[in-house]
Amino acid sequence: MVQLVQAVLSLLPLSSTLFQNPQQSIVPPLSSQSIAIVGAGSGGLAILKTLLDLPEDVRSTWEIVLYERRKDVGGLWLEDTRPPSPPRLPESPVYPLLHTNTPHPTMTYPGFTFPPGTPLFPSHEYMWKYHVDFAEKHNLTQYIRLNHVVLAAGWAGNSTTGQWKLEVARTDRLSEHELRSFDHLIVANGHNHYPRSPKWDGEDDWLASSPPSQPKREILHSIYYRHPERYINRTVVIVGGGASGRDAALQVGRLTKTYQSLQEGSLPPDGAQVTVKPPISHFTNTSVVFTDGTALTDVDSLILATGYQFLAPFLVHYPKNSGVSSPALIHSPDSSVNSTTAQSLTTNTRYIYPLYEHIFSLSPAFPPTALAFVGLPVLIANCPSDRAQALFISHAIADPSVLPSRGEMLDALVLREENLRERGYDPYYYGHKMVGGDSEAQAYQNALVRYLKQQGKLPEDEKDYVEPWRVMARQQSQLIGRAWSRVEELGEQNKWLDGVRTEDEWADVMQRLADWQVKWEERHGKDFDTYA
Known part of the structure; x- marks a missing residue:
């Protein structure tokens, strides 16, 4: 089978019928199905909605349950308002000043826009409310069990048949476990919860040697970062240049x-008042020492903006008294185990493997459609990507013959990994990152949907899933961001947003902002302090 992510990047408009009628020919199920989804963030909501979009005669006998451990939907966008208290992990890494760094229309589920008047680069409160609105609009809440945590999940069966045994509890009654059985398990628990915190030689001695005249030394992951004012009168080193590192620097x-x-x-973000240093080498009692030999005393x-681990803790435990005796996911740092030699689904905390298209488990312990993941790809617009993955999963559950053979899927995975190596990337380090940027991310989504069209599961046409306006806005995101900063400085938000409701209208606003900013910068250059 042709590797999906190598699809041609012909960016044509998306058919509006794709989501009004997201099925064409589906083999009716031979029996009832039961499906458990873990997580009510963008991925969990996407797969729940897409399963419910299947024809009534296909899913009428299905049981679908989504378990969410928190009090509401929205995933990481649901703020944890409790003060950070290490080592307790916050429920969300969201901080009060967090805004999106891409225009919100590029981040939406296709066909479902943000409300009129939403700032183009909204704060996290808007993002959370968007997911709440999506769940309410599509009547998803009746299938969602809030304040329920999946403690363990194990497969009772073999490579062709069986069921998942899930140990579930209410978060306010963790000692009272319920054992449930499901045919399919879909993991949508996100990957921004378990911090990746590097360790350096000498750091413990450095922490223990705080001078009496200075604040007590500390090393904290950015998951605990909330207010910049906390760091006044401190000298700070921010480690990393990802999204949270850029925000902390600014x-x-x-x-x-x-x-x-x-x-x-790597470079600091435009406008950041920081001094750049190379990676940290080690610590002494008095100093932070860098790889170039320089030191700071x-x-x-x-602040460790060093990312997160790919973990699904409930998969590494199996429920008590369930008849299951081995975990579904092995946590192993063994670099000699790869996608072709792994006897179980494995995570090295950077990469979960072997997975077909970042979605279906190729573990020999159970059928490929038994376990699927939504939302693993990184450096991608989540809601549209989650929706594309959800379409693929839904149709594969309804008709497993949609998928190639296990051998063909494994061959495709190995080809993807080899392609990454040829480009200079270790797939077991870069994991699920779309290292080719937006072009690769968009090709991935287009290919998933195009394959379903070729299989007769979606209406056949020549249009790509990722619409041209999303491509444009992602390519010009920084330019549009500079334009929006000018709009806010001038207090002209209403002038640009008045009456904007549809995707086409949002697309028009972004294009006009980009054109407006280009003309301004041609006259003035990128002088962000003076908006004349």
Whole structure:
């Protein structure tokens, strides 16, 4: 089978019928099905909605349950308002000043826009409410069990047949476990919860040697970051240049002496008041020492913007008294185990493998449609990507013959990994990242949907899933962001947003903003302090 992510990047308009009628020819199920979904973020809501979009005669006998451990839907966008208290992990990494770094129309489920008047780069409150509105609009809440945690999940069966045994509890009654059985398990628990915190030689001694005249030294992951004012009168090193690292640099750097430790070739965000340093080498009792041999003796705080681990803890435990004796997911750092030799589904905390198209487990322990993941790809617009994955999963559950053979799927996975190596990327390190940027991310989504069309599961046409306006807006995201900053400085938000409701209208606003900003920068250059 042709590797899906190598699809041709012909970016044509999306047919509006794709989501009004997301099925064409589906083999009716031979029997009733039961499906458990874990997580009510963008991925969980996408797969729940897409399963319910299947024809009534296909899913009428299905049981579909979504378990969400928190009090509402929205995933990471649902803020944890409790003060951070290490080592307790916050329920969300969201911080009060968090805004999206891409225009919100590019991040939406196809056909479901943000409300009129939403700022183009909204705060996290808007993002959370968007998911709430999506769930309510499509009557998803009746299938969602809030405040329910899946403690363990194990497969009772073999490579062709069996069931999942799930140990579930209410979050307010964790000692009272319920054992449930399901035919399919869909994991949509996100990947921004378990911090990846590097360790350096000497850091414990450095932490224990705080000078009496200075604040107590600390090393905290960015999951605990909330208010930049907390760092006033401290000297800070921000480690990493991802989204949270860029925000911390912009927010903390304007208030106190700040360094940013970056890999070679990385740069701090425009406007950040930081001094760039190379990666950290080690610590002494008095210093943070960098790989170029330089050292800093006045540092009080490190903010580790170093990413998160790919974990699904409930899959590494099997329910008590369930008849299951081995975990569904092995946590192994063994670099000698790869997609072709792994005897079980495996995570090295950067990569879950072997998975077909970042979705279906190729573990020999159970059928490929028994376990699926939504939302693993990184550096991608989540809601549209989750929707594309959800379409693929839904049709494969309804008709498993949609999928190639296990051998063909494994061959395709190995081809993808080899392709990454040829481009200079270790697939077991870069994992689920779309390293080719938006072009690769869009090709991935287009290919999933195009394959379903070729299989007769969606209406056949020549249009790509990712619409041209999303492509344009993603390509010009920074330009549009600079334009929107000018709009806010001028107080002209209403002028641009008045009456904007549909996708076409949002697309028009973004294109006009991009054109407006280009003309302004041709006259003035990128002088962000003066909007004349």
